[in-house]
Amino acid sequence: MRMIVKYKIIYEQLKQAILDGTYPEGHLIPGEYQLMRQMDVSRDTIRKAMALLTSSGYIQKIRGKGSMVIAHNNEVPLTNLISFKELGHQQGFKPKTKIVEFKDLIITDKLAKETGFAVDTEVWSISRLRFIDGVPSIIDLDLIRKDLAPDMTKQAIHESLYEYLEGELGLTLAYSENDLTAPLISTKERETLELDATENRIIQIESRVYLNKSEQLQYSIAKHRPDKFAYHEFIRRNNHGL
Amino acid sequence: MRMIVKYKIIYEQLKQAILDGTYPEGHLIPGEYQLMRQMDVSRDTIRKAMALLTSSGYIQKIRGKGSMVIAHNNEVPLTNLISFKELGHQQGFKPKTKIVEFKDLIITDKLAKETGFAVDTEVWSISRLRFIDGVPSIIDLDLIRKDLAPDMTKQAIHESLYEYLEGELGLTLAYSENDLTAPLISTKERETLELDATENRIIQIESRVYLNKSEQLQYSIAKHRPDKFAYHEFIRRNNHGL
DNA sequence: CAGTGGTCTAGACCACAAC
């Protein structure tokens, strides 16, 4: 049902061509008019596809010249919805995940304030421990609206939560708000992450994810072992290619 | 010369109306057809303005209903190009800045690898120390292409580097790549940031900023006192309102 | 049903880069 949209198809095609190396980094992709004739669509449709390539960090438009392919990092989605990159490990980086707890609960007054959910909302509660290089590196807690994702199974969670929500359930994630801080570590966290006494802080990422209708779908909090923490982000600072 | 563009003007108007409270959070702004007649422009122009509002995190479009105003955080730009927010201090948060060193230098082989600049590039080198609540909290080093920003003065730096580059020089920032890590602290850094012996790490943000023509303008590295570190980000996860 | 945003089209003119 989704992806029957022309500009998204063209976007995927061009994206593939860039990843394949058909259009190498630093080179120009075909111009808008050329693609328009080639694909037999209107220029606006081509421009929409290009806007996606631009905001995804594949190309950079240059007026008068063309659209240049820029460096792209093979990002590894970790912590579900935050795009991560293990700096020391270029390829084949596959973290192991252990599900510590999987239950449902109802949001209390206290939790409501912390998570952003309304009181009495029913949510799934998923605690996970993630390993990098065999070392326990991330403590994850996810709360997810039960009515929006009723068929959550352990299986689905073991894979990518992100893919499950967008792929299987057909939910469209609209935006998220993330807060990064470095609070003091607790005794329990120190034990779980096998940290010695010289470490006194963890890197904490709190995240709230919203759907298209402006409803909150998820709250999550991830606590990272500082020596395994690496976060990469690509930020556009202009019109995203309008 | 800039801002003579219709959709940007409309964007600014609507943005102001949202900030003013004319369109409160959770409410719908006028529809596309209504704005189109009101402003006497084409629908496409309205949609472009709305796309900006969407990617800036002011509204969320909902098909069949309208465009809803969503919660917006008054972000404080710190570290020039990274958008910050002091979580504990809602309003009037104004950090003090001390310029430690200001000189020009030429990129060596070693620096080239680290910063992304080509060898022999001439850059400004600016070392700063930033204070939050009177506490030295961030050590900043910025390297900026000298040929692109030749008239850099101490004055300009004391204010906002960001505003200087975009406003005065008319440069258009295209995108940036940021890497966050938590490396071990050095003795010198511990002294500068007045950290006691229980702290063993700093939060480090490396950033490379590129212009429209895909040229690198800036490299910067910021080292944060962990107890003063707070980073907030808004991330769109869909089409940005195409 | 009427109203909203989402997609697509065809055409025009402008601003900029390269030759």
Add this chain to the structure above:
DNA sequence: TTGTGGTCTAGACCACTGC
């Protein structure tokens, strides 16, 4: 001058929401 991307227009049809 030619080709590129940037802006703007007017109109069409579709998909969804709410009454």
